[in-house]
Amino acid sequence: MKHLFFCFALMMSCLAAAAQPTGTVRGVVRSEGKEVPFASIGLKGTTLGTTADEHGSYVVPNVPAGSYRLVGSAVGLLPTERSITVTAGQTTTLHLSLNPGPNALGDVVVSGTLNEVIRSESPVAVELYSPKLFRKNPAVCLFENLTMINGVRPQLNCNVCGTGDIHINGLEGPYTMVLIDGMPLVSSLSTVYGLSGIPSSLIERVEVVKGPASTLYGSEAVGGLINVITKNPAKAPRFSADVFATSHRDVNLDLGVARKIGAASTLLSTNLYHYNQRRDVNNDGFTDVPTQQRVSVFNKWTWARPEQQVASLAGRYYYEDRFGGQLNWSPEHRGQDSVYGESVYTSRYELLGQYQLPVRGQKILLSGTFNQHNQNSAYGTTLYKAVQRVGFGQLTWAKELSIRHNLLTGATYRLTWYDDNTPATASVGPNDTRRNAPDLVQLPGLFVQDEWRLTPDATLLLGLRYDYNSRHGSILSPRLNYKWGRPDGSQVWRVGLGNGYRVVNLFTEDHAALTGARQVVVPEALEPERSWNVNVNYNRFLQLPGGATLTLDGSVFYTYFTNKISPDYDTNPNQIIYRNLDGYAISRGLTLNTDLALSRPLKVMLGVTLLDVFRQEQPLEGGPRRRVAQFHSPPFSGTWAVSYTWEKLGLALDYTGQVSSPMALPVFPNDFRPGRSPWYALQNVQVTRKLREGLELYGGLKNLFNFLPRYALLRPFDPFDKNVGVDNPQGYTFDTSYNYAPIQGRRLFLGVRYAL
Template sequence: MRLLTVVYLTSLFFYSPFFVYADEPEKKPKTDAMLFGHVVSGKEHVAFATIVVEGTTIASAADGTGHFKMTNLPVGKQTVVISAIGYKTLKKEVELRANESVTLYAQLETDNIGIEQVVVSADRNEKSRTHTPTIVNSINPKLFQRTQSVTLSEGLNFSPGLRMENNCQNCGFSQVRMNGLEGPYSQVLINSRPVFSGLAGVYGLELIPANMIERVEVIRGGGSSMYGSNAIAGTINLITKDPIANRFSAAISQAFSGMGQDYEASNDYNIDLNGSLVSDDYKTGLSLFGFHRKRDPLDANGDGFSEMSSIENVTVGSRLFQRISGRGKITLDYFHINESRRGGNKFDLPKHEADITESVMHRINSAAVNFDLLLRDYDKFSAFISMQDVSRDSYYGAEQDLSAYGETGDLTYSAGIQYIRHLDNFLFSPATITSGLESNGSSLTDEKLGYYDPDEDKHYGNTLVADQKMATQAGFIQSEWKIDKLVISTGLRLDHYTIEDKANSTSDIKGDVLSPRVNLLYDVTGFFKFRAGFARGFRAPQIFDEDLHIETSGSRKVLHKNDESLRQESSNSFTASLDFSNSSGPWQYQLLVEGFYTQLINPFANEYGTPDEDGVVIYTRVNAESGAKVHGVNLELNASPSDRLQFQSGFTFQKSTFEEPQEFGETRFFRTPDTYGYLSMNYNPYMLFNVAFTCNYTGPMLVPYFGSRLDKPAEGQLNKSDSFFDIGVKLSYDIRITENVKLQVNGGVKNLFDSFQNDFDTGIDRDPAYIYGPLSPRTIYLGLKIGNL
């Protein structure tokens, strides 16, 4: 009944059936109308720019010399859109006639700091970020390259309000915090679809290679009205690479972590492969990518136990598009990740013969199909289905524990339809209506494997730890109005979720959540904009990513579980910002000041148990008796005085507190610094030489410690960490092999001054969760890259 109501309300705004090619002309013979041209910026040609006929799926791309050709175009007045990374999008109107050709000269203006880049995450519609009522930050491939980010996790430190952290010495379990909230408060999307499961999220941000990503779009603040559960802190949307031209690249790099220290350095070897093929008529395109990584473990304090785990990763994937008409397009995505990692000690022995081993092997298959159909002039219908299957073998054990082997399986899916309708007048002004239906779900099983004990001559059977199924049906609708200088966006999403956990014999948990969102943008002067917004979000009482990770030592093993009476957590999120951006001659600059306030209702908190006779400790997730709040200010300053120099920075001041004292009598959130930020500077002294400088700052934070240095480890103590400056430098030089192919030689240092934790716990009884600060010590790297750079 609920979804029928949503369907009815949605259909009121369509004014046409879903599957009708509204105003779609009958198929016509070839027109032989042709468009030739070249794309330049100043005196330099722009290679591989994208050229699109607006209102159609007809597209092409410039070649390596900046020239392009398009044939059999629709006749009449057409708007041609030319875009490229690092340049402002240009629109030009042309008159096309049958059997005639037109030459188009496109002069693009540089956009070195991405002021006017096109984004999709705010409301699922493509538009310039300067026109979105919601602030959208984008991390593009150039930043991944400047920071020598091998995986997604390393690049996320360079966006306002985001901070990556490592949570385990043994296996490297990591998470990203947004505006001070833990990782599960952020919704990770792949091509705007929520298929990144809780199991994949345990190590997922370090599983995904940077070379498969076209860009990452980040929205801070509640986004549940468009994307569903777990988007209280915001969304991180991974956009994979699209095939736009015939091109290729291959890269190899070697890094050494811990150089110049008393301990043995860790080798980190990486290979990247990328390529794309597009048919002559640009109706079919295929992109391929491959990634291989092999990293040795790192023992930073000489106790024989790792602080950084060993990693071996092989990833392959592709994206295929087929234009089925002038206004229809099908896109297929697939990638496979095979990764193994291990931490602890005695890596040359089988896992159960080491003193401590935390080891996992992931086999992840992810696939998606998306169908887009343009209707009328600018309307758009989309249908999609995405699935991700994760199979994990694990061992979390200490002191030669034969019972620590496990197997976990997880299938996640997301399917739905969406319709974007442009109306000349709705209520009081022109409007864009976005509406849709979604069905999301997951099925997760986790087993502890049986074993044979020769001392007792006894076989132990498998033990079911978790068997959880979650299904969510949702409908959403949003309307955006533009009235002179004011843009108003209102959205509403209804979610109905059902959670079943057979392993813990709990009855089905059901809930209905109505999530509203309101955002507005006021264009004060054209280059000075004010934004404000409110969103309501929620987290269902499901299994979360940290529940599927076990902290292990010789003295204790930490397990996570939900309290039987755990209720959903809700939030009210408020944001307000002032955004100043302008260009003056060669100068571009942007200053953003954003205030945020998030109120958590029935917030999740941990109750720490005491070790039983087997050393097992239960961390129980409960609803805190009182609420919590997170508030602060994000600052962002970007500037570019010329094409040769770009400067990007961000800094966050924030407080995250419970209303009443929690563990250790403390109201502040643990592992959450009040201040953190980043700096990135890129300089091209001349065309083929590049210098990149980066810095990450992490302020002091409270970190619980339950380790071997305490008289009563079970009681623990609360420590305050130091602050850290992680500074990096990268140099690269391009060598022209042909007009279209370059060889790049690069090298540099991460964490130049070795600003790294110096009080790691030691020995078999250490607390592996007592880890904070930068992800790695001083790291020196060298690399080669060849292709259409």
């Protein structure tokens, strides 16, 4: 009888619920603008709910009229709640936005340890940036994209041809190693021009490590490294296109096609850039921005193998024709002394591959790269023709020795062949005859690394690398990293101590050695630079009321250099003198990144860097050592990106920019130009309209307040120094190196982006 009564009551309650007026709730679940597949949706305090489909769309039918709290959750993301009122007979639409948690599964990094690891678990502090950040202020190449990263400063080194390099924490470009898929493809010669040829369409993510990384990566990784991870062909859009143009009449086009062919997947990506306007807003008779015609073609293949073993092969071809100079220059003036121009033809081939050996139960990875960089340049009457070939091979073995010890060992070999038409590759034979002698450097190396989990919350990383440079002999590079963090990843401390070294080739790294009118003087054989660095990093993740999140990431660093090589512009105004520093150099400071994501569609990213970069050197004339500030290293700099999204309208607004304090600049004795730059900020605004799934229209303003630097060139009316002795009491000569910001004013841009 009791069971019959229970069944009757249950039936009556179901009939009552069926008779109650109901409505429907639907929407889309997103995280940082991307749909979240298979998210869980539920009405708090009820048994009503559903699971989103593969596109993040959900529908909850037959919801009784009334007010509820709608809850959305997904693996690796923080749950969120939103209030909703359901009206009988109607469909209520409510889109949900989930914020990443401290242990989001997508935050996997490899640059710190050469092993894939969740970012919060890495004992090495690794900053991770996705193309979504770069799309907030679209640029034509990676070099310009990096302006949005705090502590990373793309620096233009020549106001005529627009060459540049990337500074990390105030250190010059040659101290930064640029990797593609973890391999050193961007060789020293291409740091000047090759960075412009990495299109945004290739990038899956960018990982940044600040501080020496020579233990794993060898020479050049002294100031830090930038690892560009390219897209996986198996996961890339089947077709993608991104084209935009500006009011200065430059056009950039990115195209990508991905296909699966049997067990293989392939991605073909092409970048085209065209700018052919000779603008001269500052009226000095020279182009403000160099003209460029550029093409880059990239093809990557991956193969599906048992146990997800790695097999990939990729190649890239890059060509660029770049010109900057006097407005009436034409190709027949190339290398002549009648009309000044800097004309650069660059072609580059790259090949890289990875293959995991089919050894059961072992992770043995063979990696290799080869690149050839050809450069044909004319800087006024100075002709510079160079070829550099770099081959690199690496074999690594990763082994979990126990639950506490992860061992990584490896052997590397790097061969660098370089030839040019300068004295750098010339030798004197019998009877003072000069003959060509290409430079050949062999660099075999061994490294070992043990990641030791001391406790569930603490990890110690010990590493040691041995390299034998065929020119400089044996070099040891140790490292030590310690990490402590809460199990949920909400709070992490990291301490790093490491050693770095760098072997220098002036003509492939320093554009000032080739351009302008100064004579290059190298009075002694240059020894490798060495550095010691200590870095303390703190990361804090906070869950705020209302579903908002706040991420704080701060670092304090100190780097001490010996044998540092810096250009001396002051001893003789007509010379650039390069020598090993008789003294020491220091780079110290702190960085702070904040990321605030509100439950409402507002996201704020702020970054601040404080720097003190200088050298203590012995003057040639004797006396006590003097402190000399590092050029192009602002004591204060900052970046920001503020984004607001109207999901119902499909609109997004982005306000981005960078600010810089006064910095030391290279000037002549008794120079009329200020020795320090002014405070300045470059600000941008963009509006994006989502037309339909995968299709976006965007446009906005760059350099919103039209900031332009002053005094770009010295004596632009006499670029060949033919009249230096005429009405020139200070003895000034033509100079192109006085630069602290792009000479490019306000401009409109408009583009369209599509991904299938």
